[in-house]
Amino acid sequence: MKNLRRKTLAAASAVTLGVGLAVAGGLAPAAATGPDTTFLVLAPQGATTDKAAARVASANGTVVATYDQIGVLVVRSTNPDFVTDVAGTGVESVASTAGLGTALEDSETVEVSAAEAANITADPTKEPLYGQQWDMPMIGLPQAHAVNAGNSGVVVGVLDSGISSSHPDLATQIAKDKSTSCLGGTVDTAEAAWNPTTSDHGTHVAGTIAAAVNGVGVAGIAPGVKLAAVKVVNDDGYIFPEAAVCGFMWAAEHGFQLTNNSYYIDPWELNCRNDARQRPVWQAVQRAIRYSSNKGVLNVASAGNSNYDLAHKLDDFGSPNNGTPEERENLTNACLDLPAEAPGVVTVSAVGPTGAKSYYSSYGQGVIDVTAPGGDTRFRTQGVRSTLTDGILSTTFNTATKTNGYGYKQGTSMSGPHAAGVAALAASAHPGMSPGELAAFLESTSVAQSCPAGVYNPVPLIPTGPHAYDATCSGGERNGFYGAGMVNAYNVVK
Ligand SMILES: [Ca+2]
Ligand SMILES: [Ca+2]
Incomplete structure (x- = not known):
């Protein structure tokens, strides 16, 4: 069961990568680009996301959802160095969610x-x-x-x-x-x-x-x-x-x-x-x-x-x-x-x-x-x-x-x-x-x-x-x- 789950997670990662590459192909960025990747950017708990959003922009990321209530931004970026580039004041932590999809355990109807x-x-x-x-x-x-x-x-x-x-x-x-x-x-x-x-x-x-x-x-x-x-x-x-x-x-x-x-x-x-x-x-x-x-x-x-x-x-x-x-x-x-x-x-x-x-x-x-x-x-x-x-x-x-x-x-x-x-x-x-x-x-x-x-x-x-x-x-x-x-x-x- 555990091995199976690990395999399906790996498959999810591959799918995400494929989609991301297709999207990235349509852009003409100045800097090096990687696959279009989703990141969660966390502001310190209790803080607004304003400073984090500014960091995201400077790191060539696009905020697609803002949850000021919990200090979380959902971000997409093709910047392969996004995680290091976004670090700074107002950003507590950041991580890509690529590969972190879990398979729904659905039984056949x-x-x-x-x-x-x-x-x-x-x-x-x-x-x-x-x-x-x-x-x-x-x-x-x-x-x-x-x-x-x-x-x-x-x-x-x-x-x-x-x-x-x-x-x-x-x-x-x-x-x-x-x-x-x-x-x-x-x-x-x-x-x-x-x-x-x-x-x-x-x-x-x-x-x-x-x-x-x-x-x-x-x-x-x-x-x-x-x-x-x-x-x-x-x-x-x-x-x-x-x-x-x-x-x-x-x-x-x-x-x-x-x-x-x-x-x-x-x-x-x-x-x-x-x-x-x-x-x-x-x-x-x-x-x-x-x-x-x-x-x-x-x-x-x-x-x-x-x-x-x-x-x-x-x-x-x-x-x-x-x-x-x-x-x-x-x-x-x-x-x-x-x-x-x-x-x-x-x-x-x-x-x-x-x-x-x-x-x-x-x-x-x-x-x-x-x-x-x-x-x-x-x-x-x-x-x-x-x-x-x-x-x-x-x-x-x-x-x-x-x-x-x-x-x-x-x-x-x-x-x-x-x-x-x-x-x-x-x-x-x-x-x-x-x-x-x-x-x-x-x-x-x-x-x-x-x-x-x-x-x-x-x-x-x-x-x-x-x-x-x-x-x-x-x-x-x-x-x-x-x-x-x-x-x-x-x-x-x-
Ligand atoms: Ca409980
Ligand atoms: Ca009925």
Whole structure:
């Protein structure tokens, strides 16, 4: 898994370089030119970016986005010496984001046929496909909807690959005036810019949070709230730090109560042992996350799909080379997996239809805050083969045929939006809570789940080997697999 991630990161770097060269070819600069590269320039915390902007201009850079609130500039430059040239008064640090895109962990969509979608059930919510949504009764629907199905003043930002605004279950749910693309680190509010192009991941996430209860398709958890599409995943399936910064700042400045972040920016591999040059990039993202929290946004994030113990990363990599406590502290601070491990972010693990941890879900005591359904298509056969209906059913958009539909996906990408949806109901029923209060309420209303004893592995017969998905849960009522427990929609509104 780690090697795979390293390879995809290398691929992202190559793509960025290719695009940059094509752009640079059209310019006629006086000085030597390199590829058109994106940089994050940080002013000292609390300072304005005026002086830094002046340095950028003198170093042949172009500011494409200014975040004075957090002292961050997004800059593009073809100056191969930009990093050294920009250094000076008002610039605390600078780094290129080239190669720092992380791949979206998207599972293939398994679409439901039109015939199946048309098969009306007798379910009280009147949604034809509700009978396939095993995840909803697990978290307290439809009981919650009888009390509160969400308030339209609550906006949930889906920081993802866009949302299909033509989907019959989503068209009425999207706050178009609060939706944008953040690709390249700059805002583009055109509707086409925030619709999906190569991935329907965000469309699936959006349906879980707030698909309409309208007699069509599926039911979302909080159909009364509004969704905002914030596109941060590029057409190659990568999330670059400048897009994430833009997304958190957009959410902060547009009155969002919540964001859902079903992606995983993982600086650990490349950044945390030797590469100090990348730290400014992650510091910029963390400043943006912190700023959004201070502006009233609760950010919800997926734990990741690597069956990884997030509480013991240092153990996995061994001690840092020089092994000093100071170095270790620096590593810990600079190398959080973002946004999952940033302070104040609600981090969500995944369970399957039995309520047990999904074989793929990452975990970690003190890292996982709550759990929610994300699907587990392997537990039924102990890993031998996949049972698709044990994934999460939601809204889809086939990017090849440009058609809206319904389909199954699995992952912590699917569990995160369950927690975001429940939090949206909580914010609807209890307006005025701060992000910290909302997070604490989400946890205190969750249904605690115990650790399984010993080494846990629901898929011992999986082809990758009998121990490929071993995991050990630690903690008591609050533990590394499930955090405070399973989110519950009814408990937050009753
Ligand atoms: Ca519906
Ligand atoms: Ca957290």
